[in-house]
Amino acid sequence: MNFFNFLRTNGFAGDNILFAGGAANIYVPPFEVNHVRLKDIGKSLELVSEGRLEVEVVEKGEESDENIWRVRASEHAAAIRTKACAMPNLFRTAGAAKRIREIVDATKQIVESFQIGAGHKTELGDAMTIEAESIVIVVGAEAYVDAISSALEAAEKVAADGAKAK
Secondary structure (H helix, E strand, O other): OHHHHHHHOOOOOOOEEEEEOOHHHOOOOOOOOOOOOHHHHHHHHHHHOOOOEEEEEEOOOOOOOOOEEEEEEOOOOOOEEEEEEEOHHHHOOOOHHHHHHHHHHHHHHHHHHHHHHOOOOOOOEEEEEEHHHOEEEEEEEHHHHHHHHHHHHHHHHHHHHHHHHO
């Protein structure tokens, strides 16, 4: 949405922009193009959004100064999910941050191997540790978030059982 607001302030004020679904909320990182056609800008948006957007540009040409932009979230793009995993018991153990990173990396490798076996590869996601709050935030494709959070929850259960045993 911000990109098109910027576009409207730079000579495209009359353009009609139709966003379908959640397309207006998809993040587009900064990019630069020079001396390109409008359709190339549309293709650039698809590229920098890593396939999460589909952009169709209908140029009016001599009939009008207005163009039509149809922007929608790609049906092929994986939905992005977020999950916060509370891990108070695991964070009480020595080397917790290192252990969490090992769990995340090992689980990610397993998910990637299943993707390759299925014949496709997409960006999975990432996990961020917030030690002060004893949580791990997992963001990414649904399968990635489910796998990582399940592995972390299992590690938290083991840490909780260990704390009870003491």
